[in-house]
Amino acid sequence: MSRLQITAANELSIELSKGNRFAIHPLWLRERCQDAKSLDLRTGQRLEDPSDLDLQLGLTSVIEVEPGRYRIRFTDGHEADFLGREILAEAALPPGDHDCPNPRLWDGTLTDMPRAAWTDTPTPEVKAAWLASFLEFGFIIFTGVPTGSKTVLRVGSAFGYVRDTNFGAYFDVRSVPDANDLAYTSLFLDAHTDNPYRSPVPGVQLLHCLVNETTGGLSTLVDGFAAAEALHAQDAEAFGILARTPVRFRFRDTDTELVRSAPLIELDGALRVEAVNFSPRLDYVPLLRPQELAAYFRARKAFDQLLRSPRFEIRFLLGSGDLMMMDNRRLLHGRTAFDPREGLRHLQGCYIDLDGPRSLYRVLRRRLASSGSPA
Numbered sequence: 001m002s003r004l005q006i007t008a009a010n011e012l013s014i015e016l017s018k019g020n021r022f023a024i025h026p027l028w029l030r031e032r033c034q035d036a037k038s039l040d041l042r043t044g045q046r047l048e049d050p051s052d053l054d055l056q057l058g059l060t061s062v063i064e065v066e067p068g069r070y071r072i073r074f075t076d077g078h079e080a081d082f083l084g085r086e087i088l089a090e091a092a093l094p095p096g097d098h099d100c101p102n103p104r105l106w107d108g109t110l111t112d113m114p115r116a117a118w119t120d121t122p123t124p125e126v127k128a129a130w131l132a133s134f135l136e137f138g139f140i141i142f143t144g145v146p147t148g149s150k151t152v153l154r155v156g157s158a159f160g161y162v163r164d165t166n167f168g169a170y171f172d173v174r175s176v177p178d179a180n181d182l183a184y185t186s187l188f189l190d191a192h193t194d195n196p197y198r199s200p201v202p203g204v205q206l207l208h209c210l211v212n213e214t215t216g217g218l219s220t221l222v223d224g225f226a227a228a229e230a231l232h233a234q235d236a237e238a239f240g241i242l243a244r245t246p247v248r249f250r251f252r253d254t255d256t257e258l259v260r261s262a263p264l265i266e267l268d269g270a271l272r273v274e275a276v277n278f279s280p281r282l283d284y285v286p287l288l289r290p291q292e293l294a295a296y297f298r299a300r301k302a303f304d305q306l307l308r309s310p311r312f313e314i315r316f317l318l319g320s321g322d323l324m325m326m327d328n329r330r331l332l333h334g335r336t337a338f339d340p341r342e343g344l345r346h347l348q349g350c351y352i353d354l355d356g357p358r359s360l361y362r363v364l365r366r367r368l369a370s371s372g373s374p375a
């Protein structure tokens with residue numbers, strides 16, 4: 001039996017999953033009409049406000065005019081054709097915001113890190129594969145990236161729009177006197193997400209190693225989604241506290257004062273982990289009642305212990321020409337301390353938005369599909 005069925009003269013039903021069949025709501029179909037009266041055909045954007053449609057709207061008739069093409073007449077007199085495969089594809093979309101590869105959670109046992117040799121002119125297949133790795137693992141390391149200053153901007157622009165901030169379009173990560181951020185010292189940096197005080201928080205961070213003459217300064221990465229999942233499994237109450245308690249993050253120097261409140265674990269509308277905000281240098285919980293604070297501090301400690309444990313952390317050396325691109329809403333990054341007397345360690349970084357790589361992945365997949373090449 002096909003997953004789409006005409007179950008009455010005025011009813012189209014769908015089997016969403018095995019044994020889960022129901023009639024498709026007429027308004028769901030009506031606001032997906034693809035004809036020139038409903039849509040501007042060039043942009044694909046609606047010409048009518050779907051909330052103006054009658055809430056009691058029904059179907060007058062459903063006819064399969066040819067295999068897989070349904071002609072549907074609505075009680076408001078509108079008639080439109082629907083392709084069965086398009087209805088099924090639309091119905092199969094996950095409730096989240098993207099039909100991109102799902103995150104593949106990892107922990108400290110990850111040995112096969114996603115790596116690729118950089119080229120300025122990848123084929124669409126190669127670029128789609130880079131993006132798929134990035135979207136699944138939350139990061140990718142490019143090797144052999146030319147070490148000229150600001151190359152990070154060129155790489156960032158290959159995946160999205162570079163986000164200028166108070167640190168500039170790009171920033172130099174090296175030990176300097178009078179640093180306005182601990183990143184610009186030689187100190188150990190706990191795994192953290194960048195700029196949780198900024199709104200919106202940068203989606204993707206790129207860090208390009210130009211020179212590393214030190215034996216320390218190892219890079220660390222943690223999959224925050226995996227650690228949050230482990231916290232949920234080990235202590236659901238702690239997870240709930242961290243998902244509910246807004247915490248103030250603040251950055252301040254002479255010219256800038258950025259403040260944002262957000263829970264350490266951000267959930268989406270379907271209560272799935274959407275982002276992690278974690279920066280032990282910057283978080284300030286509001287004054288709650290003592291027992292609430294005691295529970296919050298216990299919960300934060302439990303999460304912190306997971307994030308800092310070798311169970312979740314990977315540690316590696318970024319050498320000259322390596323560039324790490326990571327999802328700053330999911331992954332935490334840090335570095336071990338280094339001794340600047342051993343030599344120079346110089347990275348350059350920049351931010352792009354997360355929707356850049358997602359958009360590019362969808363466009364490449366669409367183009368590859370239309371050229372008959374597998375994405």
Ligand SMILES: O=C(O)CCC(=O)C(=O)O
Pocket residue numbers: 173183189194218219333334335347349
């Ligand atoms: O020095 C590093 O490897 C990391 C620096 C850092 O955490 C940052 O720039 O956010």
